[in-house]
Amino acid sequence: MSEFTSQASQTRMVAESAMLPEACEAEALVVFATEGGIGEGAVAAVDGAVGGVIARLATAGEITGKACECVPILAPTGIKAGQLLVVGLGKREDLDTGVIYRAAASAAKTLAARKRGTVAFLADGTWTTRQLEHAVAGSCVGMVGQDLYRKEKKRSRFGTTVWLAAPPDAVERGQQLGDGINLTRRLVNLAPEDMYPQAFAEEASAVAGHLGIDIEVWDENRLAKENCGALLAVSRGSSRPPRLVIMRYRGPGRRDGAPELALVGKGVTFDSGGLSLKPADSMMGMKCDMAGAATMLGAIATIASLKLPVDVVAAMGLVENMTGPAAYKVGDVLTARNGVTIEVHNTDAEGRLVLADVLDVVRGLSPARIIDAATLTGACMVALGHDVAGLFTNDQASCDQLLAAAKVAGEPVWQMPMFRHYDAQIESDVADIKNVGDGRWGGAITAAKFLERFVGSTPWTHIDIAGPAFADKPKPWCDGGGTGVMVRSLVELVRGSPEETT
Ligand code: BES
Ligand code: MN
Numbered sequence: 001m002s003e004f005t006s007q008a009s010q011t012r013m014v015a016e017s018a019m020l021p022e023a024c025e026a027e028a029l030v031v032f033a034t035e036g037g038i039g040e041g042a043v044a045a046v047d048g049a050v051g052g053v054i055a056r057l058a059t060a061g062e063i064t065g066k067a068c069e070c071v072p073i074l075a076p077t078g079i080k081a082g083q084l085l086v087v088g089l090g091k092r093e094d095l096d097t098g099v100i101y102r103a104a105a106s107a108a109k110t111l112a113a114r115k116r117g118t119v120a121f122l123a124d125g126t127w128t129t130r131q132l133e134h135a136v137a138g139s140c141v142g143m144v145g146q147d148l149y150r151k152e153k154k155r156s157r158f159g160t161t162v163w164l165a166a167p168p169d170a171v172e173r174g175q176q177l178g179d180g181i182n183l184t185r186r187l188v189n190l191a192p193e194d195m196y197p198q199a200f201a202e203e204a205s206a207v208a209g210h211l212g213i214d215i216e217v218w219d220e221n222r223l224a225k226e227n228c229g230a231l232l233a234v235s236r237g238s239s240r241p242p243r244l245v246i247m248r249y250r251g252p253g254r255r256d257g258a259p260e261l262a263l264v265g266k267g268v269t270f271d272s273g274g275l276s277l278k279p280a281d282s283m284m285g286m287k288c289d290m291a292g293a294a295t296m297l298g299a300i301a302t303i304a305s306l307k308l309p310v311d312v313v314a315a316m317g318l319v320e321n322m323t324g325p326a327a328y329k330v331g332d333v334l335t336a337r338n339g340v341t342i343e344v345h346n347t348d349a350e351g352r353l354v355l356a357d358v359l360d361v362v363r364g365l366s367p368a369r370i371i372d373a374a375t376l377t378g379a380c381m382v383a384l385g386h387d388v389a390g391l392f393t394n395d396q397a398s399c400d401q402l403l404a405a406a407k408v409a410g411e412p413v414w415q416m417p418m419f420r421h422y423d424a425q426i427e428s429d430v431a432d433i434k435n436v437g438d439g440r441w442g443g444a445i446t447a448a449k450f451l452e453r454f455v456g457s458t459p460w461t462h463i464d465i466a467g468p469a470f471a472d473k474p475k476p477w478c479d480g481g482g483t484g485v486m487v488r489s490l491v492e493l494v495r496g497s498p499e500e501t502t
């Protein structure tokens, strides 16, 4: 346990709004620089203190300011820090919250390669409060790796992280956001043998207990009573029983009424494909198939930690998709909780079956809108690549809000079409629908079309995070493994537009 449940393994986060950077006794001082922007702002002030060495290195071409470039200047004179780390923000015209988040994370990742006592970051005076918060979140994320099971850690959290020229409340909010992202990442990075449905439910319960979020966990008996025939069918091939976690956070002043937002997550703790078994190469990495559930847990935990004035429910459908003797079969016809019958054409299209029942459960709570996140289809990666999440909706206005929030956070998303003619592709001869489209073309859309059958008229947006949820290779700003993608966007969505609150 760590994020939100214990302080022990965390960095101590300190804001020093008035301290001069040259007076800060840290092992390292991180300063941010845009391409060609050495002569202005915070970096220029520090450069003055160190006798112009940054400008000289820039002239020599050693420091370019390219996005996420990290150049250390060891033992500088004129400041108390043991080293100065100049991190690039890229071109000024490309600067957004995502760039700032990744730059801060890159610096933290670089410095976290060995144990450090105190590391200081100098906030740039031109950033908005939101951007500063995301920078702080990035500094939390960068110092945490995927080395959960290594004796010799590849990353060490700083003993103390100091943010200079930054207001304490913004630094605190940034750390809460970083904790949410790291929670999501850790759950994704755990081995599937350690992160099975009940284990996820226990993690969620610990987080809920710590943050005062109401939580309900449905076991296999309750799921049977609730007629969750689609979710249960997927779980039958596993020795691990399924769970449904329902968390309800009601912010200050939100005691009555229906939730304004329901977050739904796909939590397939391991996806072998079931009897439609995946080939070995595609099975590698399928511990990440609970990333949607982990994203929603990270999001609601952050929302609660920030005490946002909203009423949000999060529901995570947790199963393991395996091939045991009781496994569901191709040709089976399942009856989902809402009564729709589903002919199974491929047991590897399991995520939509799990989500079908979870979406129906949250619909029963009459939320104003639903957002689901799922590592749903390889087809979405074919369409959009590794770094972009696909959006699918039955309600353009609520999708637009999510698009706007993702823009505020600087996370790349792209909306896909939901034309009516795709519906024909999931028709079945023996049941109401089948769980795959005709052939593999447009597979991300036919999957979304399937989900659409379970949300009724509730405004709903589906986020396919199959690409960005898990990084096979490390990035400059993040070790490989779980990325925590979309936690920042979902939190920004719930916070509302930054113009209102800065
Ligand atoms: N979990 C996978 C999708 C996935 C693929 C996530 C790669 C992350 C990386 C999902 O359950 C799946 O297997 N989808 C199938 C659907 C097909 C059988 C219709 C796919 O995408 O191949
Ligand atoms: Mn699958």
Ligand code: ZN
Pocket (backbone or CB within 6 Å): 268, 271, 289, 348, 350, 351, 375, 376
């Ligand atoms: Zn899956």
